[in-house]
Amino acid sequence: MNLDDILAMASDQTLSQLERARARRATRRVQQEYQRAVSAGRELIDDIDVRDPLAADVDEAARISRAAQIAKLGTLTWVRASEELTWSDEMSLIFGYPPGTTRPSIRLLTRLIHPDDADEVRRTVEAAWRERTVKETTFRVVRPDRVTRYVHCHVEFVVDGDNHPYGIVVTGQDITEVELARQERVRLARRRETVQTELAGRDPATGLLSRQRFADEIDTARRGGSGVLLVVAVEPAVGASTDDQDRLASAVATVVRRAARRADVCGRTGSGEFGVLMHRTTLDSATALARTIVEGIRNQPFVVGQARLRLDAAGGLVRYQGRDETRGIDLLVDAETAWRQARDSGVPCVALEQPAPADERREICRNRVRAYLADDRLTLYTQPILDMRLNQITRQEILLRLVDDGGKAYSASSLLGDAERIDEVLPIDRWVIDRTMELIARGAHTSHYQVNLSSRSLGDPHLLEHVQGSLLHYDVDPGQLTFEITETARIANLTEAHNFAHGIREIGCQLALDDFGSGYVPFAFLTYFPVDLVKVGGEFISGIQDSAANRTIVRSIVDMCRALGIRTAAEHVEDQVTMNLLRDYGVDFAQGYLVGKPKPVNTPHRPATAPAEADYTDPERALRVATG
Amino acid sequence: MRSGDNAMVRAESAARLGDRGQAEPDLSFEEFCQQNIVQVERFLSSQCADRGLVEDAVQEAFITARDKWEQIRDFEKPLAWMYKTARYKLLVLRRRYRQDVVLGLDEVPPERLAEPADSAEARELLRSWLPQLPPRQAEVFTMAFEGWSDLEIAQVLGIAYNTVRAYRQEARRRLKELAQQAGFDAPAGRGRG
Secondary structure: OOHHHHHHHHOOOOOOHHHHHHHHHHHHHHHHHHHHHHHOOOOOOOOOOOOOOOOOOOOHHHHHHHHHHHOOOEEEEEEOOOOEEEEOHHHHHHOOOOOOOOOOOHHHHHHHEOHHHHHHHHHHHHHHHHHOOOEEEEEEEEOOOOOEEEEEEEEEEEEOOOOOEEEEEEEEEEOHHHHHHHHHHHHHHHHHHHOOOOOOOEOOOOOOEOHHHHHHHHHHHHHOOOEEEEEEEEEOOOOOOHHHHHHHHHHHHHHHHHHOOOOOEEEEEEOOEEEEEEEOOOHHHHHHHHHHHHHHHHHOOEEEOOEEEOOEEEEEEEEEOOOOOOOHHHHHHHHHHHHHHHHHHOOOEEEEOOOOOHHHHHHHHHHHHHHHHHOOOEEEEEEEEEEOOOOEEEEEEEEEEEEOOOOOEEEOHHHHHHHHHOOOHHHHHHHHHHHHHHHHHHOOOOOEEEEEEOHHHHOOOOHHHHHHHHHHHHOOOHHHEEEEEOOHHHOOOHHHHHHHHHHHHHOOOEEEEEEEOOOOOOOHHHHHOOOOEEEEOHHHHOOHHHOHHHHHHHHHHHHHHHHHOOEEEEOOOOOHHHHHHHHHHOOOEEEOOOOOOOEEOOOOOOOOOOOOOOOOOOHHHHHHHHHO | OOHHHHHHHHHHHHHHHOOOOOOOOOOOHHHHHHHHHHHHHHHHHOOOOOHHHHHHHHHHHHHHHHHOHHHHOOOOOHHHHHHHHHHHHHHHHHHHOOOOOOOOOOOOOOOOOOOOOOHHHHHHHHHHHHHHOOHHHHHHHHHHHHOOOHHHHHHHHOOOHHHHHHHHHHHHHHHHHHHHHOOOOOOOOOOOO
């Protein structure tokens, strides 16, 4: 069956039994209403035209104009023979002139139509004339008082009595309100496509909340009463690749989630750390649950690659109460201190009745940070960066890693987070600067290195001196160095940071902003900080193929930076499609697993260890998670 | 689009429509109303999906016709005047309810429908498609389908003769699309198999 069959079927217009009954009822109602109207003395005709529409007495143009006038539409008539243009009073009002106050002319009309719409209107009218048919168009009219209105028009080709081309009749109306409503519908539809319903901040490997989001959840819970926070740490950090680590983390997350109660919130609080937020629970029952989880992990054989392995686990618990002033991030630190105690004393769990006093927590953190430096348990990794112009690796980013007792390296994110919070990060930054200089001094003089600096250190008046001293000591060309800064909102002293930024460029180094777009960097920062390179936040790059929103944002950042004389880099580039997309946008540098994974640097300090890659996530991302 | 199609359909339709458009001599208003009121409703339904609004507009148009019946009954086709007046009444009502401009119809997802079994179901199907057309095109199509000539349609709707021809073709093309989206795309005269 097709349209013709349906039309043939429908062409039988005979009224059905039901319709005939309805016609009788409707007729009765018409008669009644008529009588009522007559007795009420109501005027029934008012503006109704009582002439027979089929009694053709006037030419087509006049007929259309009259119908339009009754329908309160504006008309505009152009007669070919006389080249004469006229418009109705209604159309005059649409154009913003009281009727009779202007002489219609093509010139005036051209001036009234918005410049951006003029071509389209002209094309439409010409097409209607040429094709002898009807067209429609919506355009903007800019009235003499500069007020802009949207007008919708039908453009009709009319003939004279002998069926010869006569002219054009345009009927139109002001549809501004309708057009604005339509534009709003379009905007809302686009917004629905580009906005995510869920806040970002889940760990991609496990699907659990990231450290920052998890800390937010603790804060939310804390305001609503008491409960217990559990952090379970899994050791050893093993596996040859990050992929293996992610698979392992995902398996552990499954064990944790299965043991946790349904209402408990779970998070991945560090590379080998999992948090469980047990709201409205006693410390005893939380401890029992923690033991179950620790035992579960210990008893569960995990398979990574070819190897079956057993993991050790330790749990730290801390009870929180609604009236506590301890922040979620501090409770996390306490729970982490507790699992370390458990591990060191060989018990499954340590539970704290209450959060540690603030100064005690500070002291513990400080000692921990200092211990890493004193014991020389820091090491550097480098990750290659591709110059898109040359399609060649010309740069390396220097990444900080921690070394555990077994000599394995893992992410420094939680240590850096702690260090930043207690203002102990400057010694770490100095260590990184010195080791980097040493590395550059030994390496190729053509390569370029990007070093991360904590925004806390940036406000330190002695940082610049230290960099200068180190450059001299190792005899390094400053042009080989770019300092990456991030989280500018955390800069303690903006004046000092500003001095550092200008000073560092004066001596020949360059400055980069990391994680642009996802961290807290106001646009204005780009105008008063002499930034050379902007690194687009990895969260915009991962999954860019599937996100129109991310594509738009990345393209805009790149365009803006180019106009400002700033180069751009993209992190988390993991496949060729993404790489091609970024190349099209004009991104200058690409970094990510497609270009190369982080590799250990053989420092003279620890030549033997050469630790295997063992961090769970990209260290920079993890750092953000930890410190954001 | 074969140009003969419409001519044929219109001729057939006109034959069925008979002289309904024309008033019999001395036809009483009562009879005229009973014979035509559903027809006028169908006409307005082609451009307006709001049934209540359509019924109100039609009732007002017929009340006016009742008032001027002495004059209107002598027209060659009083139904033409009814159509013109009813659509004007609908316009006034729509303005009153601020529905006066219908533009950029939201896309209705195509729905696979059952085959119509009789003329009423076939008309119902058409009635569901027509409001998805621009209103002027829907009106032109409906009148052409009922057997009105292009000139008559132009005069009733207050548009150009060439416009009627263009809309008639465009409406048919669009209806064919809608029919295909709903699964009615088999060659003529066969089931959907």
